[in-house]
Amino acid sequence: MRHRPLSLHWRITLFAGLLILFTLSLAMVILSWQAENIETRRLRERTEIAARTAATMPEVADWVETRAQDRLYDVIERLRIVHNMDYITVYDQSRIRLVHPNPSRIGEILPKGIDDAAFAEHIYTKKAKGEEGVFIKAYFPIKNKNLEQIGVIVAGKRLPTAVEFFVHQLKSISLAVFLALLIGLVGSWFLALQVKRSLLGLEPHQIVRMYSERLAAFDAIQEGVIAIDMEEKVTIFNRSAKRILHVEGETIGHSIRDLIPDTRLPEVLEARKPFVHTEFRLGNQYIVSTRVPIMLGDEMIGALAVFTDRTExxxxxxxxxxxxxxxxxxxxxxxxxxxxxxxxxxxxxxxxxxxxxxxxxxxxxxxxxxxxxxxxxxxxxxxxxxxxxxxxxxxxxxxxxxxxxxxxxxxxxxxxxxxxxxxxxxxxxxxxxxxxxxxxxxxxxxxxxxxxxxxxxxxxxxxxxxxxxxxxxxxxxxxxxxxxxxxxxxxxxxxxxxxxxxxxxxxxxxxxxxxxxxxxxxxxxxx
Incomplete structure (x- = not known):
């Protein structure tokens, strides 16, 4: 059994709905990308503030020099919680990790070649990929009373993933997305109704079938049939017309005056009235023609000629x-x-x-x-x-x-x-x-x-x-x-x-x- 095609009404509605959904999704992706950039800048500021706060505390410098790790851990952990950091790590100048949220990693030595600038009194932030994702890390030197660097504070915060940003944006504007999609679908439904009415309630496959049937009918009749639009462009030129007028090749879309220089069909457009059963000479041929305007309601949209060769x-x-x-x-x-x-x-x-x-x-x-x-x-x-x-x-x-x-x-x-x-x-x-x-x-x-x-x-x-x-x-x-x-x-x-x-x-x-x-x-x- 042949599958019945989806109606034009539903096709327009579904296509418009998908287009709106795609547009909203694209807009949310762009918003998520912008939000990610904003969040990255914000986290750089927050991690830098957390690292500076910890590095500039006098007791932190004292405890680093005296290696009072327990006190140092307590202070750093409170700062981590206050500044909502994922971690704050303390290194001495020998690259030994003195404080870390994971006690098992305390005492590890940071290899040379990694973050060397931090141990040379540089203050900076960077984006680094870790086991749990991408982190924003801020580096700040720890200095003693003589302003000599004795260590480094590293504050880090995980950057949300693109999916997390998208979901977050979706949650924040879900109502707006729903309303936009609903309004778009309703508008598409009424637009489809108007389109369907303008097509006289016909489906595309019905229009194609009718068009093919009309062309076959025009080509089957013995009389010549020619139709033009208001710009004198040919819209119909059947086989009999080509045979009678000795015209070859493509005709649709061409100017009627280019195909038939002494044509009388444009007279209908100028006079805006029919010419019924008129006789005239076209070259050496004796033509009997009926020419009428093509009307769409009260508007003239072209002219049609039905003629026969009466020479014989x-x-x-x-x-x-x-x-x-x-x-x-x-x-x-x-x-x-x-x-x-x-x-x-x-x-x-x-x-x-x-x-x-x-x-x-x-x-x-x-x-x-x-x-x-x-x-x-x-x-x-x-x-x-x-x-x-x-x-x-x-x-x-x-x-x-x-x-x-x-x-x-x-x-x-x-x-x-x-x-x-x-x-x-x-x-x-x-x-x-x-x-x-x-x-x-x-x-x-x-x-x-x-x-x-x-x-x-x-x-x-x-x-x-x-x-x-x-x-x-x-x-x-x-x-x-x-x-x-x-x-x-x-x-x-x-x-x-x-x-x-x-x-x-x-x-x-x-x-x-x-x-x-x-x-x-x-x-x-x-x-």
Missing amino acids: AASLAEMLTGVQAYAEALKIQAHEHKNVLHAIAGMLELDKKDEALKYLHQVHVTYDEWLKITSAIKVPSIAGLILGKMAKAKTLNIVLMIDRDSAFHTIPERLTAGDMVTIIGNLLENAFDALKEIENPDKRVILYIYDDDTSLTIAVNDNGPGIDERVLDRLFERGVSGKDDSHLGVGLYLVRNVVERAGGWIDFETQQGEGAEFVVTIPKKEK
Whole structure:
């Protein structure tokens, strides 16, 4: 059975408790070391005072000279007890021990080379290690009335060990240590609660598992997913995003602008609002993206983009658009051919040969116009669209004329055939709508298309009533229209989006009662 890890709450509390305990222990060690130094200085003073007191007593000098050891022992022992020394030893000048707390050591001779300075009238203290520990020893000379040295007094006191100092300090501040540890543990407990709440009640192993699951999920989906923080640093960059954008290597922590120079994700941080299902060109790719801000409560902490590469779909759409436009045009032509054949057959049956020839001539002119269109417009989908719109205009009693200087060879890199259909189709529909409701036997719409190496120009002119002055300032807003049941409010909105996405612009002129003209210009090369 797998061992369940200790909760974050308990881990923080125990770690903080151990840290406090270690800190207090370290502080006590330092205090013990300082106390040892203080105690050493104090014992040096006390042992020196005890040795001086014994050496300067006149009777001590007399008894050393007369070797009155019993009297000398009694006096020295009383001094030892009074000064709380572990021992006070008396040596004569011959290094013979005259007094010692241990009677068995009386009479021993101190070897030469040991404490020679004490027998040369030197006064000093030193730290010496003995059988029972480390002692502080003070040396003081004994002098007779002639100030001649006749012996040495040695007072000694054992220095407590480091452990004894530590235990002593612990006893003296045990209550403070207990209170500090208790307060630290309680504080750690509440700190752990706050940390746990900030992590939404999740344990570290749960966060790791969720993080791993999220990464696996992001890498499994086909859409690209990129997230950045408020400093535009990448926090998520899944495999699909790398594949779609052709990015290799490590991405987390890098600036999004360094990885994708023409990125639009930082726009979310600036606008502080989502951009849902937007379409744009990224290099040679056609991207559909949804970009939203990442919120933590009321605070924005980053931005997220979910996108897919629609380049292949756009290419298929172009093919389908061209095929559909041509199919529609052929359908219209077939219908027209049938009508033409019926009309000619009827004229021939009525033996009206001259009228039949005249009608054939008119039909020939119409088909010549169609051939001119297909010759000038080299993009099949657009040629098919125009032929279809010409047929529709005819049903509306509108003459759709193609400027004789029109020529269209290639679609700009940042547009698709579908985009071109959107632009031309909506501009023509708006012109048809403007002419549909007016009484004018000469309804005309003129289409001009021309492209060269630098730009593509599309112009649509009509002789309708013009644009209502009330909507001129909001003409390209969604839903804004100058008349009921008109596509103006939607069509121009779509046209503007496509044109601006391609880096182009749209201008218009209008005059009440004389019509309107829209001119779209799209550069073929980025500036």
